[in-house]
Amino acid sequence: QVLKLSNNPLTHFQLKQLPVSKKLRVLILRNTHRTLSNIPYSFEDVLNLQELDLSMNELQSVPDSLYALKQLRKLDLSFNKIAKIEFPSGVFAFLETLNVSGNNLTILPAKIVNCQKLQRLYASYNKLTFEGLPASFGQLLQLQVLFLSNNDLELIPEGIGRCVKLRKIKLENNRLITLPDGIYLLPDLKELDLHNNPDLVMPPKPSDKEKAMAFYNIDFSLSNQLRLAGQSPGSSVDSLSPGKTSQRDFMQRKKDFIRRRRCQADQDSASKVIQGMSKVAKDAHEQNPSMEADDAHLRPTIGWKEKMEQQKPRLDYSDVFDASTGSTAGLWVWEIENFYPLLVDPGFHGQFYEADCYLVLKTIRETSGSLTHAIYYWIGEKTSLDKAMCAAVHSVNLRNHLSASCRTIREEMNDESDEFLEMFSEEIVYYDGARTQSGFYAVEKIAFSKKLYRAFVNGPSVEMEAVPLSPESLDPRFVFLLDCDKIIWIWNGDCCKQRSPKKPDEPIFEHVSEDRKPERRRLYEVQLGMGFLELPQVELRNGVLHKELLKPKGVFLLDCTSELFLWVGKNSNRLTKMAGQKIASELHRMIERPDYCVIYRENEDEESTIFRSKFAAWDDIVPFDFTMTADTVKRRGADIKVIMERDKMKTDLVALFLDRLPAMPHSDTEKIIEDFNMDLEVIEPFVLEGKKFVRLPQNEFGIFYSMDCYVFLCRYFVDDEEEEEGEEDEESDVSDESDQENGGRDKRKNEGTEKAGDFKCVVYFWQGRDASNMGWLHFTFSLQKKFESLFKDKLEVVRMNQQQENHKFLSHFKQKLVIRRGRRNPSTSQNIDSSASELFHVRANGTSICTRTIQVDCVASRLNSAFCFILRVPTTDIQGDDGVDESGQIFVWIGSKSDSYYHKLAEQVASELINRDTDFSVLRIEEGSEPPLFWTALGGKKKYDQDADFMNCTRLFRCTNDKGYFSVSEKTVDFCQDDLESEDVMIVDNGEIVFLWLGERASEVEVKLAYKAAQVYCGHMQMKQPDRPRKMMLSIKGRESKRFIKLFHGWNKHKVPMGSAENAF
Structure with missing residues (x-):
């Protein structure tokens, strides 16, 4: 029901019967002289009232009886004498529209934010100030219209930026100074009225860099990264006293305010010029509306042929069509095979296969001597998609090749035009099948073989065992699973009597023994040995298989006696895959197995359910929260800051904020070298010649070749605690000469020959950057085994690559280490x-x-x-x-x-x-x-570098996702070219330029995040070293500049792995 009583003199009308109207839905009492004395005392029985209009009355406050309207959706109290509004808790839960314009309000109720469904708020023509607006204004998430014009507002709350559904805002005739920056972030805002605010200065628009600050939901701002690294954002710059800081902030805000006002003035001037020019053009158009039409009439129109000729691509079709094609009168026919047209012999013209497509060209010489062309492409009923597509494409290519102006005409089987049939004298023959091959690969579905499994309980898990596909395999005490590809049957022996199954032709007996257990599973890893294949068995903890045992770079065999699985990792090489297939076949043949046993191939991340059931806790179920509702999604998507904080990705950029390691003084270096050589008793060098390691001549000690491999056997003296105590007791009895360094070393050597356990042997294997890995294989299978038999548990093997040696190894050469290019030549004295x-x-x-x-x-x-x-x-x-x-x-x-x-x-x-x-x-x-x-x-005098200041600043960082999240780690100061890994992105700083080096196999995610990390590093160094500003440059592997190359000692061509595409070329 709707009751409208507007504009009636109802001064003494009390509306006493109104509470009885339980079905009343809309009540309009506009301009009816309503006061607090003639308003109904209760609205509790008017349960369905949704709209109430009390505007243009004499109300001085909100009647208390209105708070009982639980279903009220629209309330109009405009143009009354209300000075204060109070909203008790829990009222107006469904209110969508509130109009309090034209009153004496100085403050809006703080609890108005509890009206979560409020969409329209009208509060114009009041005395509202900034303090009178609720601070939690941003909680009105459904607000779409906001009218606050003709008030005394200087600012509006920052929370307005969170009202993401706002479409219309009116703030004219106020005293606004500025607006919050969030005003630019309202996506649906269509109208913003700011007229008659003379002191208003708009805030600057957020730049694209600030919008992209949360890259991949990661905040790469310098302040945030410094906070995560445990540093204060202002720790790298000089701080000022509190008094000066506050004064500086005040002055800075004032300067920014003046700058924005000047910028606004310039923009206003520019907008006035544009408006003036637009008005002049509009007036000219209104005075002479036919001017544009006259201009258009003067311009000549371009026909479709000329337009097609202009847009025709300039391509070379000589590889597809002959130069003589269409040069004389005649008929040409092509058939489509493997995406290209092939010319058909004239004897087969008119013969079409229903699964093929053809191109037909008819050229006629006119009486004037010019040639005209007609191009058709014929589509068979059973042709493949690639043939039909290529026929249409190549018909256009043929037209472009001939520079013809005709259209290409489509002809379909059994629906040819008369013009097409006349070219073949109306004699066309259809053949079944296809004469040409499709360009697509044909997918052949592997024949599925049915399998029967018996389920048994093994502790807390249920496991499946393959049995022969025969009725004799059934046992009433077990559950069986029959896999028929698209249908899976479950046979439950224990429940047969309850379901009244069909009686089988032969009775089913219990034939499986009580203590029957499936065969023990064995897991093998396929490895390539020296000229032979290796199949070591993987040790299972407590006899249980775990998913972690399967490595992506390996190939594994799982032998279950009745089943044999070949698991292939994603990163395994081709030879290992072939070896695994061969070993699986041999293993299946060598061991006696049931007739129903077959070999199953399992690819990583594509494993079958039966294979996964062999492993403990292998659960591939995708987790999903089914409790989320539409309201939950709305609440979750309302506050973008909360979402980003909750879904923030983990990063580790601490290494970018650490200081560079200082250079070590030469005196400390000499002392370290002396300490490292103090315990060295013997060092024996060996070099690989052919397939054997031979002793290196003494005069070649310290000379390395980049294509060779070297082995150094070092024997170190080990000082026991008891010997140290004994030496301290005997210090007083030792002569002055024995206190000398050489004498002390001789004494320890003599004692080391008498006692066992007072020495340690370390074998250093050194490999040049141009040497193959065969040297390491020769060492592990020959020389290392000899050393292990001699020294047993006292042996330690350390593998090193060129320019990646540790300090202890380098100290044995006492700074005299030479690395030559090429290979050592043992046949001559001069190598x-x-x-x-x-x-x-x-x-x-x-x-x-x-x-x-x-x-x-x-x-x-x-x-x-x-x-x-x-x-x-x-x-x-x-x-x-x-x-x-x-x-x-x-x-x-x-x-x-x-x-x-x-x-x-x-x-x-x-x-x-x-x-x-x-x-x-x-x-x-x-x-x-x-x-x-x-x-x-x-080769002649040339320009070269005059300084090397980069030696005091050079740093190398590695950016990777190997840990499951983006992290940056710093390489040692003694880095080399081989530290640049092709799978990652590197950041190199030389004190002036920050290089972003991209590996050839770096992922797109790593590249983007590394770019943001480099920006963070540049910002940090700008604060830390303002006198050395950094620039960013890109460096791609294989295209490094000279400024990048000089940072690495002994730079040479990049090493290409054997078997890669680069090495093949």
Whole structure:
């Protein structure tokens, strides 16, 4: 029921019968002189009232009787004399529209936010201020319309940005200064009225960078990452006193306010110019509306043929159609095979196969001498999709090839046009099948074999055992499962009597013994040995299989006697897969098995249910919360900050905020080298020659080749606690001479020969970056076994790659370590090519322990004033003025900015190692005083770097998702080229440029997250080192710039793994 009493003088009408109207739904009392005295005292019986209009009356407050209206959806109290509104808890739960405009309100009730269904709020023409608006305004999530015009508002609450459904906001005629930044984040906002707010300055729009701050739901802001790393965002910059800080913040806010106002003024001026130009154009159009039509009439129209000719692609069709095609009058027919047209012999014209497609070209010479073309493509009834598609595409290609203006016409089987039939004299023959092959691969479904399984209880789990597919296998005490591909039958022996089954032809007897247990499962791992296949058995803890035993890089065999499973990992190589198939066949044949036993192939992540049932706790059920309702989803999606905080991905960027390790002083380095060599008793070097390891000559100790493998057997003295106590007691009786270092070492060596257990042997295996892994296999199967038989548990094997050696190993060479390119030649005394000059770079990364002398390209551009270089010029490169060969020369080039600590060391390396097989003269030269022969040997004088400040700043970070989340870790200061991993993204900092190095197999997720991490690092270094701003540059594997290459000692071409696509080419 609806009752409308608007605009009636009902001053003395009490509406006493109103509470009896239980079906009343709408009540309109607009302008009826309602006061608190003539309002009904109770609305408890008006249960269905949904709309109440009390506007334009004389109410001074909200009548208490209105709070009993539980179903009220629309309440209009506008243009009364209400000065204050109070909303008790739990009232107006379904209120959607509230109009309190035209009153004397100075504050809105705080509990208005409890009206969760409120969609429209009208509060214009009041005396509202910023303090009068509820702080929790953002809880009105369903609010769509908000009218607050003609008030005294200077600001509006920040929570308005969370009212994501707002479509219309009116704030005109206020005293607004600015708006919250969240106003830009309202996606459905259509109308925003801000007229007559003279002091208003709009906030700056959020930039795209700020919008993309939460990348993959990760906050990459510098302040957040510093907080996660345990540092204060302002710890890297100088702090100010509290008084100055507050004063600075106040001044900064004032400056920002003035800047935004000026920017707003400029924008207003620009908008006025645009409005003026638009108005001029509009007036001109209104005065002469036919001007545009006249202009359009003057422009010539383009026909469809000319437009098609302009848009025709310029492609080369010579590989598809012959140049003579269509050049003379005649008929051509092509058939589609493997996506391309093949010309049909003229003798077969008119013969079409129902599963094929054809192209037909008819060329006619006109009386004028010009050629006209007609192009058709014929589609068979049973043709495949690729043939039909290619026929349509190649018909267009044929038209473009002929530069014809005709259309391509589609002809279908049994529905050909008369023009098409006339080309074949109306004689067309259809044949069944197809004459050509489809370009698609044909999928052949593997024939399914039925299987019968017997279920038995094994502890807390139920396991399935394969049995022969025969009625004799059934036993009434067990449950059987018959797998028929699309239908699975479950036979329950214990419940047969309750279900009245059909009586079988023969009775079923109990034939399975009581103590019957399935065969023990055995898991084998397929491995490739030296010329043979290995099949070691995997040890099972408590005889239980677990999913973790299956490795993605391996191939495994699961032998259940009656079943044989071959499991293939995703990352296993092709040879291992083939070996697994071969071993599975041999294992099936060697061991006596039931006739129904077959080999099942299981691929990783595609395992069958039967295979998974063999393993404990292998559950592939996808978890899903079925308790979520539509209201829950709405509540979850309302506050985006809560969602992002709850679903935030884990990251680890702590390494980006740690300080770089400081360089070690040379005095400490020498002491460490001395300590490491103190306990060294014997060191025996070996080198791989062919397939055997032979002793390395003593004069070659410290010289390595990048294509060879070396083994160093080191015997160390081990000092026991008892011996240390004994030595302390005998210190007073030892003579002064015995206190010397050499005497002490001799004494410990003599004691070590008498006692067992006072020494330790470490075998270092060194592999050059260009050497194959066969050297390691030869070592593990030959020399390592000999060492293990001799030293047993006192042996330790350490494998190292070139430029990735540990400090203890490097200390044994006492900074004299040379790495040459190529392979060692044992047949001659001189292992190097005597016909070419060689250049060696002496460099130490982080500490002088890591000093290496590495051969580099023999060009002048590789020089650097901050290092020492050794140039070996052989005899054949030196000729006198009379053309007679002179003796060779070795130059030790000293850079003008190099450390003097390495000058003498470079001369010793040149004399002892570089010049070990020759008697060349060694000449030390300073930068700037080079003889002409020096530049001649380097191929001419070229520009080179004059400094190496990057040595004090260079850092290498690895970005990876190996841990299950994005993490950044720092490599050691002594990094090399091989530390750049192709599966990851690396961040390299040289103090000026931050390089983002992309590996060829890095995932897209890693690339995006690494880019954001590099931005965070640049921002942190800008705060920490404001005098050294960083720039970001991209570096891709195989395309590195010279600025990137010089950061790595001994840079060479990237190593290509054997069997890869790059190596194949």
